[in-house]
Amino acid sequence: xxxxxxxxxxxxxxxxxxxxxxxxxxxxxxxxxxxxxxxxxxxxxxxxxxxxxxxxxxxxxxxxxxxxxxxxxxxxxxxxxxxxxxxxxxxxxxxxxxxxxxxxxxxxxxx
Amino acid sequence: xxxxxxxxxxxxxxxxxxxxxxxxxxxxxxxxxxxxxxxxxxxxxxxxxxxxxxxxxxxxxxxxxxxxxxxxxxxxxxxxxxxxxxxxxxxxxxxxxxxxxxxxxxxxxxxxxx
Numbered sequence: 001x002x003x004x005x006x007x008x009x010x011x012x013x014x015x016x017x018x019x020x021x022x023x024x025x026x027x028x029x030x031x032x033x034x035x036x037x038x039x040x041x042x043x044x045x046x047x048x049x050x051x052x053x054x055x056x057x058x059x060x061x062x063x064x065x066x067x068x069x070x071x072x073x074x075x076x077x078x079x080x081x082x083x084x085x086x087x088x089x090x091x092x093x094x095x096x097x098x099x100x101x102x103x104x105x106x107x108x109x110x111x
Numbered sequence: 112x113x114x115x116x117x118x119x120x121x122x123x124x125x126x127x128x129x130x131x132x133x134x135x136x137x138x139x140x141x142x143x144x145x146x147x148x149x150x151x152x153x154x155x156x157x158x159x160x161x162x163x164x165x166x167x168x169x170x171x172x173x174x175x176x177x178x179x180x181x182x183x184x185x186x187x188x189x190x191x192x193x194x195x196x197x198x199x200x201x202x203x204x205x206x207x208x209x210x211x212x213x214x215x216x217x218x219x220x221x222x223x224x225x
Binding site: 035 | 115117144151152153154155156159167202204213216217218219221
């Protein structure tokens, strides 16, 4: 499968911005996704970006894509305690439509 | 709001026993995925269906795992016999079809093999 890597842990204070980073290896990646997983639950799609885009903003979420460096980031503005969860980066390509996930970044928001 | 339904939510089984999980995708979604998520890791694909056909089962341990989607709607994943290493969260997801941008996940089945 494809390699999708993320840092394991991130702690931020409530009200600060969080930035979660991800790198991937497949240059043919078509879509890149961010999913959120709360304890014991399934994955919730937060947002996705098409590979010909540099940035996408959706309310408090901003996705930045550096296709040259194969680097994806998710910025959460005004982070709240309810944002505490594991965030997974994922990518898919035109072939097979399979999703490859990173190992997840555990975000802890400190009140 | 339409959801991917999975049952059971939790399952405890003894090793060497058989266990089965069920998934009902969002209505109209042609593509169905079964993923396994070991604690502390990201999900890994076990099998992908397009309608009733298997598209990718290269990561499915076929000596003990089987999956079917007979009518192209709901799906069953079976493990027989279960091993201790099978303890994990089993996630089902669905999407509209090929090259669809979004996959929607169910709540998962947490399997513990003792």
